[in-house]
Amino acid sequence: MASAVSGLDAATRAGYEPVIGLEVHVQLNTRSKAFCGCSTTFGAPPNSQTCPVCLGLPGAMPVLNREAVVKAARTALALGCQLRERSIFARKNYFYPDLPKGYQISQYDRPLAEEGGLEIPAAAGNPARRIGITRIHLEEDAGKSLHEGFADSERFSYVDLNRSGVPLIEIVSEPDLRAPAEAHAYLSRLKQILLFLDVSDCNMEEGSLRCDANVSVRRRDDPKFGAKIEIKNLNSFRYLQQALEYEIERQIETLENGGRLRQETRLYDAASGRTHPMRSKEQAHDYRYFPEPDLPPLIVDAAWREEVAASLPELPAARQRRWQSAWGLTAYDAEVLTGTPAQAEYFEAAAKASENPKVTANWIMGELSARLNAQGLDWNRVPMPPGHVAELVRILDAGTISGKMAKEVFEQAWKTGRSPRQIVEESGARQITDPAAIDAILDGVLAAHPTQVEQYKKGKVALLAFLVGQVMKASRGQANPELAQARIKARLD
Amino acid sequence: MNISREQIDRIAELAHLELAPAEAEAMRHDLEAILSYVAVLQQLDTSGLEPMSHPGGGAPLPLPRRDETQPGLGAAAALAGAPASGGQCFKVPRVIERLES
DSSP: OGGGSOOOOHHHHHTEEEEEEEEEEEEOOOSBOSSSOOBOOTTOSTTSSOOTTTTTOTTOOOOOOHHHHHHHHHHHHHTTOEEOSEEOEEEEEOOOTTOTTSEEEEEOSSOSEEEEEEEEOOBTTBOOEEEEEEEEEEEEOOOEEEOSSSTTTTTEEEEEOTTTTOEEEEEEEOSOBOSHHHHHHHHHHHHHHHHHHTSOOOOTTTTSEEEEEEEEEEETTOOSOOOOEEEEEEOSHHHHHHHHHHHHHHHHHHHHTTOOOOOEEEEEETTTTEEEEOOHHHHOOOOOOEEOTTSOOEEOOHHHHHHHHHTOOOOHHHHHHHHHHHHOOOHHHHHHHTSSHHHHHHHHHHHHHHTOHHHHHHHIIIIIHHHHHHHTOOTTSOSSOHHHHHHHHHHHHTTSSOHHHHHHHHHHHHHHOOOHHHHHHHHTOOOBOOHHHHHHHHHHHHHHOHHHHHHHHTTOTTHHHHHHHHHHHHTTTOBOHHHHHHHHHHHHO | OOOOHHHHHHHHHHTTOOOOHHHHHHHHHHHHHHHHHHHHHTTSOOTTOOOOSOTTOOEESSOSOOSOOOOOOOHHHHHHTOSOEETTEEEEEOOOOOSOO
């Protein structure tokens, strides 16, 4: 935790401004790898999804996957980037056992896309703000080194190259973020967009979304940025925020104590909640980028760009605006319901069928969400079809059943999978809306409670609720409560 | 074109090569000769010319290769040429202690 650094007082901390930029690596969800036809399925036996290209065997030639370029371009356009008419691949040279060719195919000075941005929501008194995106480029993933878990792990590392050659995009933000919470908001918003675009499963535990942060601090009156520290290993939202909080405190404290900061790379250690410098030898990289001679430059023309642009789905921000303006949802509800594409689709389908989006939203965010959470289900696997939620809302709107009965019907529908209409019809659990029927019930209630009736007549109006309750009880919850109240008043007032 | 011994040592380090003093000197000599030749080429005025990163021009989109999987070598064949393997993985001398303690 950030508290690992001793207490800076609030005034001292407030004298500094953190400056944060994020580099996000996203594994694209193509079926096959970037430069060969090997499968990208996660969790296969080690090295079972490899071929001469992704093993880096001599003479093997890369052939770029069409879909990887499309997914990268979809992301770029959704984030408002300019697609370069001509982008080129480059070799990034370094030695590591999980990089069999001795270089990673990436892009350097001519990336696929540049100059975009992403809006983060208003928070903590700050208005919604656009965070600049410097560039998006296409590259390949490296294999995976296993340093633990073998009997001789003290002396050996093990390498699985199934991940070698899986297509990645790297999304680099401008240093526009000013707080750990903003970095968190940026990453969540980015993840949400990537999910709606269906370009990645964004599973951080499996490494399909990875984040490095650049962070520095400067005195509020200083126009210059401080020494930039890169933090690696931020493989969850929580770690991102914790590492930034720790690192900002550490930097301020170093400066306050008269120390100096130098540009370096640090690793986040989740166990201690601290960042540690990488050994200097690991930082002595000079990647010696040069153009990749085995791949031609990518040529983007207007027709292809238009085709990709036309294929973009309605993004979460646009859906939220539409639901608020056309359907009257609150900003909060719209935000929650666009949590994942599946949830948004579910709500959209149910709301259209019910023709009452606001009440539908309440049922989905309340009763349905609670049951999904309790059973550990996600929105891709909702056992109750959206049509059933819509049906329940319609029955409720028609006054056929009361709100209380609706909860019971919902529970039955959830448990049995049967439709709400069927449940209501078969149980006869219809709301009683016929005044004559209510009067018949009321006769019994009034006869059974002469004392209360007398007191009510003498002016103790609070007993009205008691009498309504007795009608509800006598009708096993089926009486329309408003009607019951009206009939009591008509008979006794 | 002068190349210093320090530059040779740095290039060798980046290339993970261990050079004996005589080899380093020979390498320095060769690199000087190569770069002197390139220096002659660089006298040509290329302003206004697009650098050629690839001889084939460029690849218009969409690319021809569809996103379809093909069987690979299989782990046994993939590992067949490895000096050491275990647990169906390539086995290499332990790489690093990532964190400084």
